[in-house]
Amino acid sequence: MNKGLNMILVVLVLASTSVGGVSGGALPSSKLSEEEIRMVGIGQIDRSDFMIQKPNLASSIAMDRRAIRVDLKKDEVSREVALVSGENEKREILFQAATEVEIESAKVADRFRENQNKWKSGWIESEEFVRDLMLISADARALRDLLSHIEKESDRVQQMEFGGRIMTLNEELIPFEGPVKQYLHQVVKGERDAGEVYIAVSERGLVLAAIRDGRYLREAHVWDQESLSRGMSLSEAISRTAEIYPVAYDSEINQQTGIMGKGRGYQVEIEFESGSIKAYLDGGTQNVFYEVQERKIGLIDPKVEVEFVEEGKRVVVWRSFVGGPAKIEITDKDTGESASAMVSMGNREKLIAKNGGWVLSPRDGVNTVVKIEGQSIDIQIDPIPMNEVENIKQD
Numbered sequence: 001m002n003k004g005l006n007m008i009l010v011v012l013v014l015a016s017t018s019v020g021g022v023s024g025g026a027l028p029s030s031k032l033s034e035e036e037i038r039m040v041g042i043g044q045i046d047r048s049d050f051m052i053q054k055p056n057l058a059s060s061i062a063m064d065r066r067a068i069r070v071d072l073k074k075d076e077v078s079r080e081v082a083l084v085s086g087e088n089e090k091r092e093i094l095f096q097a098a099t100e101v102e103i104e105s106a107k108v109a110d111r112f113r114e115n116q117n118k119w120k121s122g123w124i125e126s127e128e129f130v131r132d133l134m135l136i137s138a139d140a141r142a143l144r145d146l147l148s149h150i151e152k153e154s155d156r157v158q159q160m161e162f163g164g165r166i167m168t169l170n171e172e173l174i175p176f177e178g179p180v181k182q183y184l185h186q187v188v189k190g191e192r193d194a195g196e197v198y199i200a201v202s203e204r205g206l207v208l209a210a211i212r213d214g215r216y217l218r219e220a221h222v223w224d225q226e227s228l229s230r231g232m233s234l235s236e237a238i239s240r241t242a243e244i245y246p247v248a249y250d251s252e253i254n255q256q257t258g259i260m261g262k263g264r265g266y267q268v269e270i271e272f273e274s275g276s277i278k279a280y281l282d283g284g285t286q287n288v289f290y291e292v293q294e295r296k297i298g299l300i301d302p303k304v305e306v307e308f309v310e311e312g313k314r315v316v317v318w319r320s321f322v323g324g325p326a327k328i329e330i331t332d333k334d335t336g337e338s339a340s341a342m343v344s345m346g347n348r349e350k351l352i353a354k355n356g357g358w359v360l361s362p363r364d365g366v367n368t369v370v371k372i373e374g375q376s377i378d379i380q381i382d383p384i385p386m387n388e389v390e391n392i393k394q395d
Contacts, residue, residue, distance in 0.1 A: 036253075037272075038245060040220045040279070040291040041388040042205035047119065048362055049199050050348045051126040055190040059131055063138040063185065070142040073097075074149040081153055090157045097150050098165060101143050105172050108143070112136050112176060113223070120201045130197065134184050140176035164263075171263030172228060174280055175221040175290040180208040183217065196350075198360045211358055215275070216295040216325050225391060227284030230264045237266040240286050244389050245270060245277060265289075274299040286393040297325065297358050308370075308379050309333055315341075315370050315377055319361065326381065329356035330372060344369040 080093045115136065119129035147166050154162040186192045198209040205222040232240070237259055242249050248257040248270045255271040262280065270277040275295035279288045300320045308315045312334060318327045330339045330352065338355045345368045350359050361381070370377045 036387065037247060037275075037277075037293075038387050038389045039218070039293055040222055040288050040391060041386060042200065042202045042207055042220060042222055045200045045202050045363065047122075047201050049126045050196060050360060050362075051130055051199060052194055052196050052348070053130060053184050053187045054194045056131070056188045059134060060189045062135055063188070066135075066138045066142045067145075070146050073146055077146075077150060077153060081156075087158055087160075091154075091160050094150055094154050094157065094160070094162065098147070098162070098169065101147055101150070102169055104139070104143055105169060108136055108139050108173070108176060116201050116206055119199075126199060129199070130184065134181065134188060137176050137178075137181040138185070140173045144170055144173050144177070167261075168228075168263035171265060171280075174262075175223075175226075178208070178219040178292055179212075179217045179294070180210045180219050183210050183212050196348075196360055198362065200363065209360055211297065211325055211360060214297050216293075216297055216300070216320075216358075218293045218324075220291045220293075222287075222289050222291075222391065225282055225285045225287040226289035227282050228264055229282075229284035232266070232281065232283045232286050234259070234261065234266070236286065237268075237281055240281060240393070241266075241268050241279075244288060244391070245279070247272060287391045288389060291389075295320075295324065300324070308377055310375065310377050313339065313372050313375070313377070315372075315379065317368060317379055317381055319381060324361070325358040326361040327356060327358050328352050328368075328370070330370065339372060342371045344371070 077093065077097050081090050084090055084093065111132075115124075115129060115132045118124045119126070124132075147169055151162060151166045154160045154166075180197060183192070183195060184197060187195045192212075195210060195212065198207070200207040204224050205220060207218065207220050209216065209218045211217070241257070241259060245268070247253055248268070253272055255273070256269075257271075258269045260267045260269075264283040266281040266283070268277070268279045268281060270279075275293065277291065277293050279291040281287070282289045307317075312332060314331050314333045316329050316331075320326065326345070328341075328343055330341045331337060332339060341352050343350050343352050343359065345359060345361060352359070363386070368379045368381055370379065
């Protein structure tokens with residue numbers, strides 16, 4: 001890595017530590033209720049859906065081809081740099097390669113917006129929307145891989161300070177990856193069983209959510225807060241984080257908070273007992289343009305309970321937090337023995353095994369139909385108010 005970039009990163013880490021950018025040492029007795037954790041919203045949702053993703057050979061091959069193309073491009077860049085002896089010629093080759101990535105990154109962003117507009121307008125179905133989203137995500141990952149290779153090659157060129165541009169280009173690709181998209185990639189490749197994803201789109205942005213390995217994953221991309229311009233200092237980023245996520249500086253709740261410069265903005269990471277938040281502050285708007293929240297389902301404390309008893313069966317549905325998962329349990333009223341059931345929530349069905357289970361639930365109120373041994377029990381689950389991030393910078 002270039003010496004200049006090393007110095008910048010060290011300064012950022014030390015500065016964030018000295019002025020409160022990192023806090024730690026959560027008290028064992030501390031407890032954070034789910035209502036206290038803020039999340040980024042995307043405004044009025046225009047369309048939402050639940051979609052079951054299954055392994056898909058065609059999509060898997062298409063994603064692999066993208067990775068192969070990048071490997072060939074990396075070899076090409078290395079070969080061209082090795083063939084010239086002059087430092088200026090080497091720099092020119094690497095600058096040109098980075099420019100090509102910049103052009104392709106802009107195309108990725110355009111395809112992403114076009115895809116979501118088509119789906120929001122009903123021109124394409126959810127299966128096609130998610131398939132295209134995964135291919136766009138695969139392209140973003142491939143471009144980030146290529147950027148990493150270009151940076152390594154630039155480290156071998158004297159007096160080539162390239163880290164700033166690489167970091168900025170990486171920042172532009174951040175919203176096109178994420179843990180939910182990664183989960184879908186694994187399902188498509190057959191590395192995981194079929195998985196369900198919740199999708200919601202508005203004029204402002206996109207939300208994706210999934211349940212994986214005992215965790216609830218949520219990605220929110222708010223594109224009207226993404227200017228990708230400079231303007232916010234580290235001290236301003238720390239102060240802004242304290243406004244947006246008060247939990248970040250509560251030493252009795254938060255286990256660790258880190259703030260790191262990321263291109264033209266800042267990456268914020270907050271760890272707490274029941275999960276984590278990773279958010280990206282735009283340097284121009286000073287607002288969050290991309291956020292990932294992970295919650296450990298086993299530590300989520302459900303707050304809203306709906307109970308229904310019919311024909312000797314007791315059905316209980318708990319909602320955890322707005323847009324989050326719901327827990328459903330079916331038991332025999334007299335014996336307390338757990339039972340399985342087919343549950344219809346919104347527009348899809350899911351088998352709930354004995355001892356209950358967690359299911360993705362929409363942000364709004366939803367009618368739930370529980371089918372047990374030929375019986376159908378209707379339960380209306382009301383929405384939960386959202387503790388939304390105040391994502392508007394107050395001057």
